[in-house]
Amino acid sequence: MSTKSATHQPYQPWLNNYPDGIDYFAPIDTTPVPERIARAVKTHAERVALDFLGKETTYAELGEAIDAMAGALQKQMGIKKGDRVALLMPNTHFFPIAYYAALKIGATVVNCNPLYTVSELTHILSASDSKIIITLDLALTFEKAEALAKKGLCEKVVVAHFPNALPTLKKVLYKLLKSKDLSKPDTSSIKSQVVHWDDLANANDVADKVDIAPDDMAILQFTGGTTGLPKAAVLSHQNIAANLSQIDLWGLDLFRPPAGLIAVLPFFHIFAMTVCMNTPLVSGVKVVMLPRYEKLPLLKLIARTKPSIFPAVPTLSHALATAPEREKYDISSIKIGISGGAALPSETKELFAKATGGRIAEGYGLTETAPVLTCSPLYAPNKDNSIGQPLPGTDVQFVDVEDPKRFVGPGERGELVAKGPQVMPGYLNNPEANEEAFVNGYFRTGDVGYIDEDGFIYIVDRIKDTIICSGYNVYPRAIEDALYHHDAVDECNVIGAPDEYRGEAPIAFVKLVDGANVTEEELMTFIKTYISKIEMPREIIFKDELPKTLIGKLSKKELREEYAERSGQKAT
Structure with missing residues (x-):
């Protein structure tokens, strides 16, 4: 163990x-994102900002739409500075318009995953105290918004008509062939609370100017731990502005016209919000959107739009690089892949480079850090299995796992802690979590690793029990709670295990009530009503007894060892 004290000298090799051309001490621009979007609108007015399945929106049109929605939210909906606005929708042009409009008038955006269950969304809406929900009339999203409104969790539901996001021909075909996928808000049981997007967009209201300070709350991004309910990370305007500036500095001229970026990752995810939306759009880069990942549509989209930047989770990059159909499509326009959300296998790096002719760099971060802390060099050599070096203005250190107030020495393993302008001030209304989250002024990541003599960082283990599936945080407690709803379940414990497709997958161990009888298939079907598809365990293993600690707490350690032995895999 190191004897270093809390007053150590930072180790910053x-x-x-540092990569050539990048200044670690460069000034970080923390101008609020709405101001920078307005600047981009003026500078790049005629350039295409957004492309959704062929429907293009110029920067001038984006600016007009943001201004119109900002005015309507303020004047028609009564949204004031500090009010929370929940966004519940997949990627379309409606998302950035609503997002920037809300931020422009000082509101706080609450990002919601449309795949979450009503139960999960209930906690988010309740904890955030959201005033309105903005969503689409897709059944997938509107029906959840409707259920939340019925519970009294918002005052109004703003509904955009999904077909209006499509090019003319696709819009007509969608209405003819897929109208069953749409809800009918005007006949809903909450119709008195429904406000149509088009009515707001055409209201011709001009928003009063709102002064926004760097430390004002911009985003409430819900994350979680292994116990309790998800926590709301407070991200200030400084946090989100700083991180996109740091990414831009690291990329040198990567995010500059005429560059284009493919946004397959959903904007409500912190990685996509910063890397796929904010960073390119403040710089005049075209963002080409997909509402969800589908192999052939993605290949066709890349061939048609010729993007140069491809942010993705490793599973998506691997799927793109190994798709048999890719030989039919030219994807050589991709110069840089940015990987995040989970560890990047060396095999995926090699396959991606072979398939595209470009290179892929691994980044690392967390919801609480807006999110990026480190990244592999984009143009210089990087090291296998490393998450790269700290971004400009970011300090990464390592502390003793047992005594986090003590820093470990150079090259020693410890818990990764970080500070920088992108690190959140804390969780909303959660002093206990805030006390635990910070030590010596650094944010504790819960990941164990070390730094080498060149300043490259490596992650080797995780203190927290969070399971990362396809880039999404999955919390064992949520799955365990779902299992406990079944009368036949006496005890349960969930661990993570390596998964070829998802990176990691949950594995559930269950002890049944004496005399009870239920199959794995029956339990799987039962818990689908409580958790999302992403959270579904890969398998459920029944045991007569589950291991416990000396004080009687269910223990994951023995289950990890058992699963590793029986499967030949190292459980996480």
Whole structure:
């Protein structure tokens, strides 16, 4: 163990080994994102900002739509500075318009995953105290918004008509062939609370100017731990502005016209919000959107739009690089892949480079850090299995796992802690979590690793029990709670295990009530009503007894060892 005290000298070997052309001490622009979007609108007015399945929106049109929605939210909906606005929708042009409009008038955006269950969304809406929900009339999203409104969790539901996001021909075909996928808000049981997007967009209201300070709350992004309910990370305007500036500095001229970026990752996810939406759009880069990942549509989209930047989770990059159909499509326009959300296998890096002719760089971060802390060099050599070096203005250190107030020495393993302008001030209304989250002024990531003599960082283990599936945080407690709803379940415990497609997958161990009889298939069907598809365990293993600690707490350690032995895999 190191004897270093809390007053140690920071170990920053990256300072002498930074990529050429990047200044670690460069000023970080923390101008609020709405102002920077307005600047981009003026500078790049005629350029295409958004492309959704062929429907293009120029920067000038984006700016007009943001201004119109900002005015309507303020004047028609009564949204004031500090009010919370929940966004519940997949990627379309409606998302960035609503997002920037809300931020422009000082409101706080609450990002919601449309795949979440009503139960999960109930906690988010309740904890955030959201005033309105903005959603689409897709059955997938509107019916959840409707259920939330019925519970009294919002005052109004703003509904955009999904076909209006499509090019003319696709819009007509969608209405003819897929109208069953749409809800009918005007006949809903909450019709008195429904407000149509088009009515707001055509209201011709001009928003009063709202002064926004760097430390004002911009985003409530819900994350979680292994116990309790998800926590709301407070991200200030400074946090989100700083991180996109840091990414831009790291990328040198990557995010500059005429570059284009493919946004397959959903904007409500923190990685996509910053890397796929904010960073490119403040710089005049075209963002080409897909509402969800589908292999052939993605290949066709890349061939048609020729993007140069491809942010993705490793599973998506692997799927793109190994798709048999890719030989039919030219995807060589991709110069840089940015990987995040989970560890990037070396095999995926190699396959991606072979398939595209470009290179892929691994980044690392968390919801609480807006999100990026480190990244592999985009143009210089990087090291296998490393998450790269700290971004400009970011300090990464390592502390003793047992005594986090004590820093470990150079090269020693410890818990990764970080500070920088992108690190959140804390969780909303959660002093206990805030006390635990910070030590010596650094944010505790819960990941164990080390830094080498060149300033490259490696992650080797995880203190927290969070399971990362396809880039999404999955919390064992949520799955365990779902299992406990079944009368036949006496005890249960969930661990993570390596998964070829998802990176990691949950594995559930269950002890049944004496005399009870239920199959794995029956339990799987039962818990689908409580958790999302992403959270579904890969398998459920029944045991007569589950291991416990000396104080009687269910223990995951023995289950990890058992699963590793029986499967030949190392459980996480």
